[in-house]
Amino acid sequence: MMRTLVIVDVQNDFMPDGPLSVPKADEIVPIINDIQKHYDLIVAxxxxxxxxxxxFASNHSGKKPFDIIDLFGIEQVLWPDHCVQNTIGSQLHPDLHTDRVEAMIRKGMDPRIDSYSAFFDNGRKKRTGLAGYLRDRGVKEVHFCGLASDICVYHTIMDAVFEGFEATLLEFASRPLDREDLEKKKVEMERPGVRIVGTLSEFYIP
Ligand SMILES: [Zn+2]
Structure with a gap:
């Protein structure tokens, strides 16, 4: 069995002092470093x-962050500017261990469509290649952690299921932007059979 971990968007701009801060996001960095030894394959x-x-709200006149608009037929939350290519904010947290990260998947490059999931853009129009990569490596089951558990981790997990993978959310190694929203998303994830590991003490890999 190819024990696989996908680390989603552990980037500076999502840290507590960043422009799109996820509460307590920095707490997960040492946790993710610690669990990496349990995996055969790590993707970020x-x-x-x-x-x-x-x-970005800044690219629409008269709009502010967290307004919702229609973007070419897809509902879009407008965000503060974040993770702009080649800025420090777009880099992975400097303390995150990346020596064993074999593949990096980048998303959200097309200015006309957002990409919460690491498998597809938000319209499921274009694949990132992650599913093909994982299949090519013999992966059947994937564990997910990172930021934010109610947005990009959630959408990545739902698309993992869509692509036929067994998926697990490592909740203890993830943090949500909105804790109430995460509780709703957990119900949605559990419906198609996503396993949710809430605490480190429940974490077990055979
Ligand atoms: Zn983004």
Missing amino acids: TQDWHPKEHLS
């Missing part, structure tokens, strides 16, 4: 936007 993802990305 990176939100990677051009500065003209249309998910």
Whole structure:
């Protein structure tokens, strides 16, 4: 069995002092470092936007962060500018161990469409290649952790299931933008059979 971990968007801009801060996001860095030894394959993802990305409120006149608009037929939350390509904010947290990260998946480059999932853009129009990569490596089951558990981790997990993988959310190694929203998303994830590991003490890999 190819024990596989996907680390989603553990980037500086999502840290507590960043422009799109996820509460207590920095807490997960040592946890993710610690669990990496249990895996055979580790993949990391990176939100990677051009500065003209249309998910940024700053690129729409009269709009502010967290307004919701229709973006070419898809409902889009407008965010503060974040994870702009080649900025410090777009880099992975400096303390995150990446020596064993074999593949980096970047997403959100197309300025016209957002990409919460590491498998597809939000319209499921274009694949990132992650599913093909995992299949090629013989992966059947994937564990997910990172930021934010109610947004990018959630959408990545739902697409993992869509792509036929067994998926597990490592909740203890993830943090949500909105804790109430995460509780709703957990119900949605459990419906198609996603396993949710809430605490480190429940964490077990055979
Ligand atoms: Zn983004």
